[in-house]
Structure formats: structure tokens, C-alpha cells
Amino acid sequence: MMAYAGEVGVEGLSVERRYDPIGIDAVHPRFAWRLVGSGPGARQTGYQLQVVDTDSPDAGWSAPTWDTARVADGDSAYIAYTGPALVSRHRYAWRVRAWNGDGSETAWSTPSAFETGLLSTGDWSARWIAHIVPDLVSEPEELRGERPAPAFRRRFNLSSAPSRARLYITALGLYEASINGTRVGDERLTPGWTDYHRRIEYQTYDVTPLLQQGDNVLAVTLGDGWYAGHVGPWGRHRYGDAPALLCQLDSQLAAGGLETVATDDRWVASSTGTLLNDLQMGERTDLRRERSASDDAGWDPVSLRAAPGAQLVAARDDGIHVVEALPALEVRAIEAAPGDRRYIVDLGANAAGVVRLRTAGTPGQRVVIRHAEALDAGGELYIENLRGAEQQDEFVLADAAPVILEPRFTFHGFRYAEVSGLDAPLTADDIESHVLSSATRMVGQFSCSDPLVDMLQRNIVTSLRANFISIPTDCPQRNERLGWTADLQIFAPTALFNADVTNMVNKWLDDLVDTQLPSGAYADIAPAPSGWAGAGNTAWSDAGVIVPWVLYERSGDARVLDRMYDSMRRYIAFLEADQTQGLRFAGRYGDWVSLGARTDKLFIGTAYLVYVFNLFARIAATVGRTDDEERARELSDRARKALQRRFVDGEGRLTVDTQTAYAMALGFDLLPDSGRAAAGQHLAELVESADTHLATGFLGTPLVMPALSDNGHHELACRLLRQDTYPSWLFEVRQGATSIWERWNGWTPENGFYSPRMNSFNHYAFGAVGDWMYRYLAGLNPVEPGYRRTELRPRPGGGFTAARATHESLYGTHACGWRIVDETLHVVARVPPNTSATLVLPINTVDGVQMNGGPLAASSAMHAAAGDVRIEVPPGEHTFNAPYHSVASERMR
């Protein structure tokens, strides 16, 4: 719906942060909508929402299933459905209208819809089935032992075409389904990774157009995936040894009646030409052995399997998709001997995904594709750092026809591919990289006047996408790819600025709760396959409190706090017991992969204790548990005092003299207020004495920059970001990095590659500086949960002459951009309807400030302090100009 300036309308209707979702299982789904329009009136004062069960014969807009009537409330997000119980497989239409600031009402929105999945176990008539070929079960230790992917098939007849048909499907392993030869949906690596003994997600697909009256065939191929394939460095079979399938096709026939085709012993199975498939090892497919699902010969009966007993839940996010196709930048042929030709292909960015290759050859010809993040000095693939992950795909061609080769049950972390075994010459047009990610909806943009920092931003996004694959992982390439908890708690704010991964992270929090031990400790990785022992480690396990809070702050969804509350409370009880008089040892990891001075782990453990107790106090306050809040505050104070007694000397200095310790002291509020300025000064000195370089690891790095900017050293923070000598963010960029490295010294001109034992070039943790870039450099700060209120605060420094950030929240697009031209600061501020914003300008006086080309209305400005002019900005896009003398900041350098 279009709205004219000043006129307010309603659009962007979403349910559980998805548009027109089908197959949801939330019993009280939450609605959100966006107001359109601008000016002070673009503010909601009330709403009315109606829901119609379109599958109930007598419901309609005149007799809605649920009608809120007019609610005098400004909230336009997370409005929970509280009408009559939702019914499985029903489709609900909904619409909303709003009352705005001046009391007028909008028209009804265009209706939107959502549809329920299978809400109770009784709705499933399907049985789990598998294809058991006893002599083919290979030994777990045999890395590349063949084990053909099984295919399953069911022929069935429909007496009429369906008016609506849904496929509900999941697997222990991975599945790919087709109906009458057409692939169902375009998600990859479904159903994703959970602890399959506890929780299995199913997907729902609209397959109405794929079915026909008469004969139909539903076929599904299964891969090993996380269930039966390699996970981490621990080999195969972490959850089970053979994949299994559960699916149910419900068709509502145009002629009336529901026809269900569900997995049971009427299905048949067969081995496919995919002889090996593994997320880490790769895929081996003999196309000669592929068969069509409509070919009736040679199918085996299926084996019924007992249900795993895990909870079946509807997938909450949109799954993994091909999010980009990267063209080949360079194809280099290497001819070792006549006829023995290989190609090294540069696909431009170190992403996660698969190669898509078009070729033609001869029957029986074997094409091999290997993948690596980097090339060695000789221009060959550098694969040592992949450790046990082979990342190799092989295809045996069936005939001479042109063919497109792309594996379906694996993914690799790579920038370079080596292709061998081709007959025809390979050109750049024949090959591309299909980038895979669960981060399908990018919602943020950052850019600035320094092209190297813009490249850093691109690298952050590349590593974000590469490591949001079903779960948030540490890396996508070596035999690890695990849901390391600290990595996410550090990176989550940056991730959420750039991509709407809210639902996926929410799902991962369930994975984390699944790892919780009887002691209350969370594991250091989630999901945690059986046999994993690490738990309760500082900054890792603490993710169980930190991530829900970050998610709440950035998404505005308080339900995550309610849902996680009891679990978090058990974790807090664990922390309370796992300390000595307020001091806690950090356990295993400390300031992981820091260069330079080590930060005492007793300091880190205690610092996190203060921080996490304090966060929990805020969480308890938010959910209204004042008793818990008080207790957590006491615990936090006690730990703070213990830390001060132990680590602050008579002069107010920390006895742990590292950048990380000072950054934590400032970021986690560990010091008395009177000590902050001196600590900020000392941190600045530490950075300066390192010649403006970082000496921090995973834990210190994200804290250094805000600690500097918040304590009078923003100029230094800007220069630190722009530092391009080793070690620094831009050093990596200058070495040609296209992703964020795990370690500062991953590769240096002096020493080449760091030890391959732990050296990934695609770890997002150090990309956590992205949050600072959005908030402190461009100046886009969410200050109330879900961006209901923002502070827009341009902060030039370090020679930057421009920066700009945007983010699309549930309310619309927020933006803060600035540019300095000829001693004038130009600012563009964008404020979505139904949110408020304060613009804070780094100038001393409102004199000469212009808004939208005219003088600033006296009422809208409030001059607070020197260097800090505050202006309330109404919804809409506005420009501001102010006299600005950057000389002052230049002189500070």
C-alpha cells in the first residue's frame, strides 16, 4: 500500500518474523506490521487486528475467528494471538488497521496469511523408514568408505487434483524430495542440525502445483548429514549410523476430502549413484548408477524404524539457501603431463558452499573437484589447515551429454577449487560457486570513506554467511564446523545488524538448552554430540545468558527471555556455586588466540561473573522477577568487589596490565566510577605503546573499541580500525583477505601460514568490530529493544570523512549517514514510523544547524553539553547540515 507524506498506512505484515509462513507450530504466534508515513503523526496509538480461519466454513471478515477490537496500544510488533485454539493444517488470513498520532485511522491493511503445521503428534500418521543394506554398512573409521545414499519412493493415485497440498517432511540425516520429477522447494541441507535424540525439525512445503489427478510419484533421497556423517573431529555416526525418513503428504482434493500419503511399509527403497556423501568429506556420485524415480525395477522393501522419541517441531527459520552465485575470477590450467590437465579456479571470495560446474565428457569419465581457502606459494591448493576434512567431490559421467555437476549433501569452505578429469577445456563461464547460508535476509548496510574498511565490512558479511549454516559455527571448512558458544556471543550484535538471523539464533538457543548439564552448565558447543565434555567455561557457557539478552535487545522479542528463563536461572545457580568468594577461574580458553600479553584467567573468569550476574539481573527485571533481580545484583556486586580487592592496586590501576583487562574493566563496569577515566587513559596508552595495534583475542577484541570511544579516545579507536600493519583488521584486508581470519597471524609475509593445526580463514569472531562500526562510527544505535528508539550519533574521527549505516527492523528502515564537506557536517537521518530517535551531533552549538534545508525549529533542539547537541527527530527522512571543524580532531592525532 502506498501512503503519501503525512498519510499513515499499514504494511509489511509478518507472523513470527516471517511473511505468509506455512507450517508454523507456535500456538500463540506473534504478529507485526509496519506503519508507513512520516511526520510526528506517524505514530501508532491503537490498533485492531482480525484473524479469519479460512478453513472454517462460516468465518469471514464479518465474523472473524479473532477480533481484538480497538486496542489502545502503540505496539506494532510481537502482538500475540490469543484467540480460539489454532487448528492443525488450517490457513488463517489476518489484517490490521492502526490509529495514529492525530487520532485518525488507517484503512485495513491488505490481508496476509499464515498456516499451521502439524500441531500435535496425533496429526502424524507417518512412520520412520530406512533402507538397510547390511553388507554396505562401512566402518566409522573408514573415511571415504562407500555408503550409497538411499532413495525412497511411493507411487499413488489422486482421484482429483488437489486444491491444497502440503508436504511435511524431515529426516535423521538430510533429505531432498521430488514430486513427479520436480524438486520440492529450494532449501539445502534440510532439516538442519539439532540434537536428533531430543528435537527434530520438520519443514512444510506447498506442493499443490506439483501434483496431478491420477498417478503421482513422491521420491526422497537421504544424505548422512550431521546425523550419520562426520561431525567435528570425532568421525562419523555421532547420532546414528543410517539415515531415516519421515514424511507426510496431505492433499485436499478439489472434489473434497483429505488424501494422505505418509511414509510406511508401502514405500520402496533403493541405493542411488551417490556412493558417498558427507558434510566434511564431500560427495561421490556415479551418474551411471542414478535412476529415475519412475523406473519400477529393482526396488527393495523399506525397513520401518522405531520413532527416535525426540520432539518433532516445525522449523522456525527459512532454512539454508543459495544466497549468491560467485563467478570465477580466474581459471588457470596446469598441465603436469600431456593429457593430465588440472585447473585452479579462483571464485573470488572465501565463502561456504558448493561448486556448480557445467561440462560434457565421455561415459565413465571421472571429474574431481577439490576445495581450499587459499593457495600455497606454488599456486596449488593449500589444504593442510582443513585437517581431516577432505572437501572433495567426485562425479563419474553417465554419457556424453552436457551435464551440470553440483553436490547436494555437502558444503565446503573455499575460495579456490581444483578441477581435474575434464575432457573439454574449462572456461570461467562453466563454473561458479553457489554460496550457501541460513542468513538469507540481509537487513543492514555499512559503508564509509575508507575503501579498506568497506572491504572489511564485506569480509564480515562473507564470514557471517559462511558460518550461519543451520547453526552458528566457528568455521565452515576444517573438520570442526561447530556451534562454539563464545564465538556467537561475541559476534551476535554484529550478525544481527547485518542479517535477520533472529529466528535461527532463537532455534540455536534451544540447541544450547539441550546441552545443559544437571549442574546447570551449558556446553561450550551447541549442539553437543554425545561424548563432548567441555561445559561451564567462562565466556563460552555464558552465552546462555548473553545471547538471549542480545537477541532481546536487537529484536525486541521478550518471549526469548521468558522461554529461556528457567534454564538461565539454573545456569546462574551453577555460577553461584562455581566460584570462591566472588572469584572465578576462567577455565579452558581465556582470551582465545590473543597475541601479546596473556590476561590472567582468574581476572577474566571474575570479570564475566560480574557481567553475567548483572545481565541476569536485567533479564529478571524485564520478566518481572524482582526477587531474582535483587539476588543477581548482590552476586554481581560481590564479584565486582572481589575483583577490585584482588586486581586493583593502591593507585587504582589493574594488576593485570593488558588491553583485554582494561577493555573488560570498562565494558563490564568492573571499576568504581571514579576509576573510569584513568582506566580509559591507561587503555589508550596500552594501545598507543603497541604503536596503535591490538593485543587482544576473542574476548578482548570486541570490547576495546567501545571502551576507547566511550572514554574519551574515539579518535584513537578510529585510528586503530584504520591500522593496516600487523596485527590488525586491515592488515588482513591488505593481504587480500575476503573473509575474517581466525587468528591475526593466520598468514604473514614473514612466516607464511600459521600452523595448520588451527588456522581457519573464515571465523567471524574478530568481525565483532562490525557492531562498533555501525554504532560508533556511522552512529546507528538501537537504544530501546527492537529499535523502538534509536540514538543517531555521527562520530567522525581518524580521518574518516563519511560513514553510513542502515538497518531494517520490524518498524522499517533506520539510517544514519554523515559526510564532511568543506567544514560542513551533512547528516541524513532516517526514522521509521512508530519509532523515535535522538540525533546527537558532535558540535558545540545549535547556531547554524539546518534541518531539511531550513532553520532548526527551536522546540526540536536541546543543547545538552559541549560537543553534544541533541535533536529529537520525527519519523521520516531528514537532512541536517552543521558547521564542523574537523581540524580540532585532526590535531588530536
Ligand code: BGC
Ligand atoms: C574454535 C573456536 C572456539 C575454540 C574454543 C576452536 O577450535 O575454532 O572458534 O571458540 O576452539 O576452544
